[in-house]
Amino acid sequence: MPADAARTDEEWTSLGRSVLLRQLALGARSRHQLDRKLAEREVPPSVASALLDRFVEVQLIDDAEFARMWVRTRIAAKSLSRSSLRRELAEKGIAVELVEDALEQVSDEDEIEQARDVVRRKLRMSADLADxxxxxxxxxxxxxxxxxxxxxxxxxxxxxxxxxxxxxADAAEGAEPEG
Structure with a gap:
């Protein structure tokens, strides 16, 4: 019989709590991500569920806040579109309604301006755009x-x-002789 099978619920709870706290110390995580981590450590589902429920209750896990923070940081760091953010949050197990609420932070105009900024930064100024x-x-x-x-x-x-x-147009304007 494996040593893990001999653990009591109290021991599993202690192990699970340690896993959750260690993961949250590394950064915000969704409930789904933390549930997967507990499963990897073979914490029984009933113990994992009770621990996750308690962490939600004391607001150590908040998928809505996680989604809002994820959107803000990924836009700032990577200039990702809403569709990419939607996909990433879905992969992290965030409920559709929470994803949509978090994405409301980004308007159509914000997304277009962000894309323009990306293009301006990546545009090779040495490129001969007249060619x-x-x-x-x-x-x-x-x-x-x-x-x-x-x-x-x-x-x-x-x-x-x-x-x-x-x-x-800016390049052509700059090339004209001053009158």
Missing amino acids: RTVREKEMRRLVGVLARKGYNPGSAYSIVKEVIAGAA
């Missing part, structure tokens, strides 16, 4: 950058086209 081949290559590259951040291809193309047109 059609170079401009098209740069557009494909930048649309790909936005696509990897979860922006849909149509929106990504429109945003890249707009930013490149603005950059090309």
